[in-house]
Amino acid sequence: MRYDVSIVGLGRVGLPLALSFADKGLRVLGVDKDPERLAALREKRMPFAEAGAQELLERVELGLSDRVGDAAEAESIVITIGTPSFSHIEIDMRDIRSALDDLLPVLREGHALLLRSTVAPDTTEFVAGYLAKHRGFDIGEDVFVAHVPERIAAGRFLEEIATLPCIVGGVGERSGEVAGRLFEVLGAPIVQTTPVQAELAKIWTNILRYATFALPNLLMMDCEQHDANVFEVIDLINRDYPRGGMAQPGLTAGTCLRKDFAFSEERSPAPGMLLAVHRVNESVPRFLVDGMKRRVGKLSGKKVAVLGLAFKAGTDDERDSLAHKLVRLLERELADVAVHDPHVQTPTSGFDEAVDAADVVVVATNHREFCTPAALRAIRSQSREDALVVDPWDCFGAGQVFAYAAEVQALTAAS
Numbered sequence: 001m002r003y004d005v006s007i008v009g010l011g012r013v014g015l016p017l018a019l020s021f022a023d024k025g026l027r028v029l030g031v032d033k034d035p036e037r038l039a040a041l042r043e044k045r046m047p048f049a050e051a052g053a054q055e056l057l058e059r060v061e062l063g064l065s066d067r068v069g070d071a072a073e074a075e076s077i078v079i080t081i082g083t084p085s086f087s088h089i090e091i092d093m094r095d096i097r098s099a100l101d102d103l104l105p106v107l108r109e110g111h112a113l114l115l116r117s118t119v120a121p122d123t124t125e126f127v128a129g130y131l132a133k134h135r136g137f138d139i140g141e142d143v144f145v146a147h148v149p150e151r152i153a154a155g156r157f158l159e160e161i162a163t164l165p166c167i168v169g170g171v172g173e174r175s176g177e178v179a180g181r182l183f184e185v186l187g188a189p190i191v192q193t194t195p196v197q198a199e200l201a202k203i204w205t206n207i208l209r210y211a212t213f214a215l216p217n218l219l220m221m222d223c224e225q226h227d228a229n230v231f232e233v234i235d236l237i238n239r240d241y242p243r244g245g246m247a248q249p250g251l252t253a254g255t256c257l258r259k260d261f262a263f264s265e266e267r268s269p270a271p272g273m274l275l276a277v278h279r280v281n282e283s284v285p286r287f288l289v290d291g292m293k294r295r296v297g298k299l300s301g302k303k304v305a306v307l308g309l310a311f312k313a314g315t316d317d318e319r320d321s322l323a324h325k326l327v328r329l330l331e332r333e334l335a336d337v338a339v340h341d342p343h344v345q346t347p348t349s350g351f352d353e354a355v356d357a358a359d360v361v362v363v364a365t366n367h368r369e370f371c372t373p374a375a376l377r378a379i380r381s382q383s384r385e386d387a388l389v390v391d392p393w394d395c396f397g398a399g400q401v402f403a404y405a406a407e408v409q410a411l412t413a414a415s
């Protein structure tokens with residue numbers, strides 16, 4: 001074999017993983033169907049931001065191919081392709097199926113096919129069944145199939161790959177052991193379980209986060225109805241209370257949280273509960289727009305500066321970001337929207353240009369550079385005298401979701 005491991009899908013999960021294996025001395029083939037991505041990698045250019053990855057890309061050797069069939073040149077094949085959700089509340093397996101069909105004719109005895117993508121329960125057994133049905137393999141003896149889910153946070157990949165317990169759910173006798181042997185080179189403890197438990201552990205890791213943030217988001221909306229302050233209520237809940245732990249509100253989304261719940265919801269014994277969590281998080285942009293209108297009147301012709309497009313602080317990942325939804329809703333109000341985000345690839349205005357003469361300034365992403373006294377001073381001096389500041393993250397520390405810039409500055413100066 002020319003390679004030890006092939007990684008199919010060089011996205012935010014696959015590429016840092018490929019680089020990490022190569023860093024451990026494995027011969028790695030990276031496969032992706034996107035020619036632009038491959039061109040960037042040939043030029044040793046990271047196509048997205050991930051701490052430490054550029055330096056690693058420059059240092060290690062990575063074979064590259066655009067043909068999934070070439071992945072069979074390695075004993076272990078790790079699938080890190082995207083698994084979106086249809087609006088039918090159902091996993092969209094088309095990319096995974098397409099890669100499987102490309103691999104079917106070239107798989108041989110001894111190959112390990114490891115699913116790193118996030119999948120709905122029983123997908124790993126489906127993959128094993130597909131290979132058994134079409135090629136007659138005895139899975140766990142001739143060919144090995146396992147789910148090895150990814151739970152790393154974007155931006156912390158290289159740190160967490162070596163420390164987060166690595167869950168392995170193998171099909172049949174020996175798949176778990178074979179998958180564990182590959183992943184143990186990365187240094188994290190290996191935790192063996194069944195395929196469906198590995199799948200459930202991954203999606204429920206994300207469901208836990210999604211639901212955890214829906215509660216303060218719903219509380220924020222509840223507080224508005226009662227003219228109460230959400231940050232004070234959260235402090236009352238949590239302060240010196242051993243069973244507290246309410247999280248802070250914000251715009252909760254991103255490519256994983258927004259769809260992974262659907263992989264449980266598609267055959268939930270309590271249908272609707274997670275959809276309600278989704279609806280709460282999805283309604284935050286509308287809540288913010290309505291809150292602006294209640295305070296400054298119609299937004300038509302008013303300038304609204306949106307700070308942040310990324311789905312969370314410190315990342316350049318805009319996929320499924322609620323900041324984009326916020327911008328769309330503001331545009332539907334005929335507001336003049338100016339956006340600033342120094343991290344993302346979408347071209348945006350500079351900070352000064354965005355906040356200049358703004359009637360409203362919204363912190364949509366709590367990037368560190370926005371949450372500073374200097375940024376607040378700039379808003380105060382450059383936006384309109386009576387500018388409204390919308391800060392669901394409490395990025396400025398004034399403890400107000402909606403407050404006028406002068407008020408925010410006075411409150412932060414006093415604290």
Ligand SMILES: NC(=O)c1ccc[n+]([C@@H]2O[C@H](COP(=O)([O-])OP(=O)(O)OC[C@H]3O[C@@H](n4cnc5c(N)ncnc54)[C@H](O)[C@@H]3O)[C@@H](O)[C@H]2O)c1
Pocket residue numbers: 008009010011012013014031032033034037068080081082083095096098099116117118119150151152153154255256
């Ligand atoms: N992004 C995250 O932080 C994260 C974290 C944990 C788990 N996951 C899961 O990992 C999986 C991958 O996520 P991602 O964010 O890396 O996705 P991504 O969209 O960034 O990357 C997927 C890559 O696969 C390539 N691809 C798609 N179909 C292909 C095919 N048939 N052949 C070859 N290449 C193909 C695409 O061109 C793309 O480069 C998903 O299941 C996701 O839910 C993502």
